[in-house]
Amino acid sequence: MAGPQRITLAMTGASGAQYGLRLLDCLVQEEREVHFLISKAAQLVIATETDVTLPGKPQAMQAxxxxxxxxxxxxxxxxxxxxxxxxxxxxxSAPNAMVVVPCSTGSLSAIAGGACNNLIERAADVALKERRQLILVPREAPYSSIHLENMLKLSNLGVIILPASPGFYHQPQSLDDLVDFVVARILNLLDIPQDMLPRWGEHHRSSCEE
Structure with a gap:
């Protein structure tokens, strides 16, 4: 099985709850163990942007x-x-990879500053100190100089910054196609198989072979 077996998936309070929920679904389908962390702000965003209402208690949410x-x-x-x-x-005992999607600029700042005020921040700090894969998916527009400086600082530490900026070369036909573009990029970085989005050049190559 390619890619990490266990993954920490954290959702924070930026817009883009669909990205996190879709990634969770894909990880489950690929038979990965997921340690799921979510902020209170993210629970509010999910209720606002989707038809999903998560229970407040961890055990009930897990079920x-x-x-x-x-x-x-x-x-x-x-x-x-x-x-x-x-x-x-x-x-x-932490998983070998962590993804924060969506990643609010507040969480971005806390992670860049080494804050450990909650489990999401602590888990990201662990990923940094253990030199494990950490992917942050910020969703904000426009970015301030503070946001960009935090991203640069984290990138220099080996963190992958993957803004939720879907492309259009796959000719999306729906909102789900745009969500899948970003989620597919995350899965590619994790080296987890996905068939939602062909890698660049694959469609051209298959067309030429016909």
Whole structure:
């Protein structure tokens, strides 16, 4: 199986809840274990932007998301923001990759500053100190100089900054196609198979072979 077996997926309060939910679904379908973290602001955004209303308690949320995605028992584990005994809080047991999608500029700033005021920030700090893959998907427009400086600082530390900026060369026909473009890019970076978006040149090559 290519790519990491266990992944920390965090959702924060930027617009773009569809990206995080779609990525969760794809990770489940690829049989990955997901440690799911979510901020209170993200729960509000999800309720505003989608028809999904998540339960407030981690255990109830875990049951809901497992049913929502068709996950196997124990495949999705939800941890509260103050659960300091959760695996993502320690380098000895944290997953090998972490994705924050969507990533608010507040979370971006906290991660860049090394803050550990909640489990999302601590998990990102662990990923940084352990030199593990960390992908941040900010969704903001326009970016201020502060945002850009934080992105540059994190990029210089090895963090992958993947703005939620879908392309159009795949000729999207729906909103779902635009969401899938960004999610496919995340999966490519994680080295997890996906068939939502051909890699650049693949369509041209197959057309020439016909």
């Amino acid at each position: 809901f998301l497992s049913e929502y995605t068709g996950a196997a028992p124990g495949q999705i584990r939800v941890f509260g923001q103050e659960d300091w005994l959760a695996p993502p809080a320690s380098g000895s």
